[in-house]
Amino acid sequence: MGAMLASAASAWETLRSYLPSDHDLFKVAVAILILVAFYLLARIVRMLASKELKRVNADPQVALLVNRMVFLAALVIGVVAAFSELFGSPALVFGGFGFLALAFSLAFQDILKNFIAGIFMLLERPFRLGDEITVDNHTGIVENIEMRATTLRTSEGEQVIAPNSLVYTGTIINRTRYPTRLFTLTAKLPSGVAPDGLAEKIKEEIQRRPDIAKDPPPHVAVQPNVDGGLTLEVRYWLDYRRNDPLAVQAAVGQQIYQALQSTK
Numbered sequence: 001m002g003a004m005l006a007s008a009a010s011a012w013e014t015l016r017s018y019l020p021s022d023h024d025l026f027k028v029a030v031a032i033l034i035l036v037a038f039y040l041l042a043r044i045v046r047m048l049a050s051k052e053l054k055r056v057n058a059d060p061q062v063a064l065l066v067n068r069m070v071f072l073a074a075l076v077i078g079v080v081a082a083f084s085e086l087f088g089s090p091a092l093v094f095g096g097f098g099f100l101a102l103a104f105s106l107a108f109q110d111i112l113k114n115f116i117a118g119i120f121m122l123l124e125r126p127f128r129l130g131d132e133i134t135v136d137n138h139t140g141i142v143e144n145i146e147m148r149a150t151t152l153r154t155s156e157g158e159q160v161i162a163p164n165s166l167v168y169t170g171t172i173i174n175r176t177r178y179p180t181r182l183f184t185l186t187a188k189l190p191s192g193v194a195p196d197g198l199a200e201k202i203k204e205e206i207q208r209r210p211d212i213a214k215d216p217p218p219h220v221a222v223q224p225n226v227d228g229g230l231t232l233e234v235r236y237w238l239d240y241r242r243n244d245p246l247a248v249q250a251a252v253g254q255q256i257y258q259a260l261q262s263t264k
Contacts, residue, residue: 035078038077046074110163127174133175138154138162150162179241180240194263199221203218206236212238212252220232
């Protein structure tokens with residue numbers, strides 16, 4: 001019996017040697033508290049920075065970048081402080097971070113590439129939040145530039161999530177970079193309509209519209225078709241930010257229809 005108790009006591013002492021001491025547990029608890037405190041602090045600082053940027057009417061993309069950088073900086077400081085408390089040596093912590101950064105960059109190249117591309121897009125601003133762009137055959141309004149991807153909303157109400165690296169390195173067509181955009185309407189001339197003077201008449205009517213840009217002026221021409229008929233082509237520039245393109249297009253189409261009816 002005594003031998004069994006001695007063996008059990010020896011096993012317990014061996015097990016205790018592998019368990020962390022009370023001092024180690026205290027350091028782990030303090031490190032966890034530091035992480036939680038800095039996480040909450042990062043959220044508070046980000047909220048305060050967001051309010052201040054809104055107060056001064058900062059650019060939305062600048063505000064987005066500043067909020068993210070402030071949040072990440074506070075988190076990094078918290079992680080360094082927690083690991084310094086845990087291991088007791090800041091030099092050891094930074095050395096470990098260097099090793100982890102190398103391992104992370106090798107293991108998660110795509111994530112890191114998308115993150116860096118998102119930062120550069122926020123800095124260089126090839127487009128802004130709310131712009132309508134075309135990327136990789138997808139056209140939509142930029143809703144957000146996140147850590148990994150850029151979110152677009154198409155005119156059909158669909159959501160497109162494009163990786164930041166694809167957006168940054170690909171060809172971007174910014175359809176709302178300039179205040180005016182060219183619109184084109186075509187109408188096949190019915191038989192019996194005399195084309196003489198028709199283009200000039202329609203051009204004069206369109207030029208009188210206050211929503212159509214005067215410079216460059218509208219262009220109206222009658223073009224022959226391959227089947228022997230004629231097609232009326234109307235091109236005009238419109239400030240789409242102040243006017244509804246669909247409403248203007250419908251109104252111009254109605255004017256063209258009335259002009260064609262009056263020539264019969």
